[in-house]
Amino acid sequence: xSLTNETIQTQLEEKFADQVYAFSTETGMLSFESPAALNLxxxxxxxxxxxxxxxxxxxxxxxxxxxxxxxxxxxxxxxxVENIRLRLSVAVPMAKPDVFTASKLFEAANxxxxxxxxxxxxxxxxxxxxxxxxxxxxxDYFPMRxxxxxxxxxxxxxxxEMFGRG
Amino acid sequence: xxxxxxxxxxxxxxxxxxxxxxxGPTHPATHGVFQNIMEIDxxxxxxxxxxxxxIHRAFEKLAERRNLxxxxxxxxxxxxxxxxxxxxxxxxxxxxxxxxxxxxxxxYLRIIIMExxxxxxxxxxxxxxxxxxxxxxxxxxxxxxxxxxxxxYEEVCGSRLTTNIGRIGGFERNFTNTAFTKLxxxxxxxxxxxKEFENLFTRNRIFMERTQGTGGISAxxxxxxxxxxxxxxxxxxxxxxxxxxxxxxxxxxDFTVPVGTxxxxxxxxxxxxxxxWQSLSILKQAYEKVQSxxxxxxxxxxxxxxxxxxxxxxxxxxxxxALIWHFKIIMGEIDLPKxxxxxxxxxxxxxxxxxxxxxxxxxxxxxHFRRPCFIYYQAYPELITGGMLSDAVVTMSSLNLIAxxxxx
Numbered sequence: 001x002s003l004t005n006e007t008i009q010t011q012l013e014e015k016f017a018d019q020v021y022a023f024s025t026e027t028g029m030l031s032f033e034s035p036a037a038l039n040l041x042x043x044x045x046x047x048x049x050x051x052x053x054x055x056x057x058x059x060x061x062x063x064x065x066x067x068x069x070x071x072x073x074x075x076x077x078x079x080x081v082e083n084i085r086l087r088l089s090v091a092v093p094m095a096k097p098d099v100f101t102a103s104k105l106f107e108a109a110n111x112x113x114x115x116x117x118x119x120x121x122x123x124x125x126x127x128x129x130x131x132x133x134x135x136x137x138x139x140d141y142f143p144m145r146x147x148x149x150x151x152x153x154x155x156x157x158x159x160x161e162m163f164g165r166g
Numbered sequence: 167x168x169x170x171x172x173x174x175x176x177x178x179x180x181x182x183x184x185x186x187x188x189x190g191p192t193h194p195a196t197h198g199v200f201q202n203i204m205e206i207d208x209x210x211x212x213x214x215x216x217x218x219x220x221i222h223r224a225f226e227k228l229a230e231r232r233n234l235x236x237x238x239x240x241x242x243x244x245x246x247x248x249x250x251x252x253x254x255x256x257x258x259x260x261x262x263x264x265x266x267x268x269x270x271x272x273x274y275l276r277i278i279i280m281e282x283x284x285x286x287x288x289x290x291x292x293x294x295x296x297x298x299x300x301x302x303x304x305x306x307x308x309x310x311x312x313x314x315x316x317x318x319y320e321e322v323c324g325s326r327l328t329t330n331i332g333r334i335g336g337f338e339r340n341f342t343n344t345a346f347t348k349l350x351x352x353x354x355x356x357x358x359x360x361k362e363f364e365n366l367f368t369r370n371r372i373f374m375e376r377t378q379g380t381g382g383i384s385a386x387x388x389x390x391x392x393x394x395x396x397x398x399x400x401x402x403x404x405x406x407x408x409x410x411x412x413x414x415x416x417x418x419x420d421f422t423v424p425v426g427t428x429x430x431x432x433x434x435x436x437x438x439x440x441x442x443w444q445s446l447s448i449l450k451q452a453y454e455k456v457q458s459x460x461x462x463x464x465x466x467x468x469x470x471x472x473x474x475x476x477x478x479x480x481x482x483x484x485x486x487x488a489l490i491w492h493f494k495i496i497m498g499e500i501d502l503p504k505x506x507x508x509x510x511x512x513x514x515x516x517x518x519x520x521x522x523x524x525x526x527x528x529x530x531x532x533x534h535f536r537r538p539c540f541i542y543y544q545a546y547p548e549l550i551t552g553g554m555l556s557d558a559v560v561t562m563s564s565l566n567l568i569a570x571x572x573x574x
Binding site for chain 1: 218219222224226227228230231262263387389390391392403405410411505506507508510517519521523531532534536540541543544545573574
């Protein structure tokens with residue numbers, strides 16, 4: 001049986017009813033959302049039943065204007081046999097950013113989740129070694145959140161002759 | 167006599183049977199800034215923990231304040247052994263996102279540059295594997311052909327290592343005749359060099375004994391660890407983005423995807439070598455295709471996208487329309503469409519993906535790079551545990567880890 005975006009959507013809707021939503025096929029890739037509590041169930045189903053056994057990418061996104069869904073974890077999954085990709089995203093509130101870890105299902109998720117934790121502060125429940133990976137461990141903020149802006153390039157308070165601001 | 171004040175040792179360090187070894191971050195055998203804290207028993211690796219991020223430069227955050235064309239130089243600094251591949255991947259992502267159609271000649275010229283970059287990357291990786299097993303000759307010998315490849319880049323874009331080559335829509339200028347002459351030189355001389363390089367290593371007993379059966383991984387584990395590129399193919403999975411999701415007209419080319427069986431260092435080496443032969447064949451085909459364009463078609467080197475492709479300088483000085491576009495592009499006053507896209511290309515060491523989210527502003531709302539070696543470096547402890555320390559060095563170089571890409 002060959003999989004298409006439509007058949008995947010139908011099967012997911014049969015299995016999870018209204019727990020999977022916001023389907024779209026923008027630029028050809030099926031993308032949808034599910035509640036954060038169900039992310040593992042959905043991925044396990046995709047893994048076992050639909051052959052999505054390759055985790056291409058996992059990353060966080062911060063939408064500061066979405067109330068109670070400020071942080072989003074995006075999974076890109078790939079079925080090599082049918083050569084079809086899909087995108088699953090789960091949203092969590094900034095106040096309680098808890099998502100179940102996918103590292104039991106995919107070893108690849110281990111570091112990608114650490115990276116997402118490092119930059120967005122998403123707490124992956126059950127992760128074997130959830131600590132910062134690219135930034136220094138003493139850091140006390142999550143730099144990819146929108147509330148941390150880049151340095152203002154017009155600032156004048158910094159005495160820095162080496163960089164032409166002296 | 168007063169009590170002697172000795173140095174206090176950490177608890178358990180006398181009874182401990184293993185030695186803790188700090189391997190890196192600045193060790194000549196790591197070829198980059200990699201640190202491993204290893205527990206070794208004699209010369210056997212008992213366990214290891216990698217620490218990464220020594221050259222993290224926050225590219226993803228930087229990209230949120232930059233226009234699309236300003237992000238290209240950032241991508242240079244990911245895998246700096248094959249920057250043109252990253253540049254092209256970024257341009258292709260933007261073009262797919264902005265729905266820009268590129269002319270066939272642009273696609274073929276891009277393939278020439280991409281395959282040259284792939285050859286230079288594989289060349290460095292394989293010759294470094296040679297260096298780590300004790301054969302410096304191969305590395306030194308092939309270096310002059312990497313130099314020739316860099317000269318071709320130089321002819322096309324003016325720079326060598328961090329190339330910033332091409333623009334959204336095509337190239338900043340047409341290929342010069344010198345570029346094509348150098349390409350011809352490369353195509354005629356390189357096969358002989360590659361053959362000689364293979365003769366040095368492929369059936370070399372020392373090399374075979376050092377690399378066979380070390381750093382191996384099964385296909386299932388490799389997939390679970392998110393391996394892509396030559397490392398995954400060496401384990402026996404024939405996944406190549408150029409075939410699975412053709413981009414830049416790769417579907418017009420005839421080539422095979424070499425695969426290995428055991429996923430060990432030797433297979434990775436062989437797969438890379440075989441891929442260089444395939445890249446050579448693609449290069450020949452692409453050059454023939456480029457030459458087959460006649461008349462006005464043979465002068466096309468970019469698509470018609472005034473919103474993103476800088477107009478010619480003489481037009482900027484004489485033509486109002488061009489001046490306006492020039493200003494708007496440079497000042498970044500062009501609003502992107504809303505939406506998101508994930509676009510992968512076959513980088514030299516795996517699937518290089520760009521995940522771009524735009525909220526309709528002038529810069530990406532979020533840009534994430536799927537860096538292949540960040541993902542597969544996780545498997546390193548599994549690859550080396552139980553093996554010799556000297557094999558761990560070879561395994562590290564045969565994985566083709568590039569610190570710039572790993573740390574983003």
